[in-house]
Amino acid sequence: MSDMTEAPKMESTVNRLTNSPQYQLLSNIPVRLTVEVGSTSLRLQEIMDLAEGSVVELDRQADDLLDIMVNGALIARGEVVTVNGRYGIRVVEVANAEARMAGLERRA
Numbered sequence: 001m002s003d004m005t006e007a008p009k010m011e012s013t014v015n016r017l018t019n020s021p022q023y024q025l026l027s028n029i030p031v032r033l034t035v036e037v038g039s040t041s042l043r044l045q046e047i048m049d050l051a052e053g054s055v056v057e058l059d060r061q062a063d064d065l066l067d068i069m070v071n072g073a074l075i076a077r078g079e080v081v082t083v084n085g086r087y088g089i090r091v092v093e094v095a096n097a098e099a100r101m102a103g104l105e106r107r108a
Contacts, residue, residue, distance in 0.1 A: 035078070035089050036067040065092055 017023055038058025050056070060066075065077035068089060078089040 031070050032072075034069045034072075036069060038064075 018027075038060035040056060040058050042056070065079060066089065067074055068076040068078050068091065074095050076091045076094045078091045078093075081088045081090045
């Protein structure tokens, strides 16, 4: 199998998964996808002092990847893109299973 001629085709594997009854059951469940640019901690007084034009420094560098979360659990990281004048996110790396499960455990 070194020449990959006998390797299963990815497309046929995906088709089998998406046509399975389990996938069909789960595919209609709504989830919340959010993108986290960064965060910071402020005292209430600092929040009350915010005005138009205020700048709040976040805990990330400008070139860092953004966290893509589903229902609060990290699933991937990506970068901002524009699509037809709207913001979008390009997935650059998918979080490994341990990182995804850690996000679920924190919520429990």
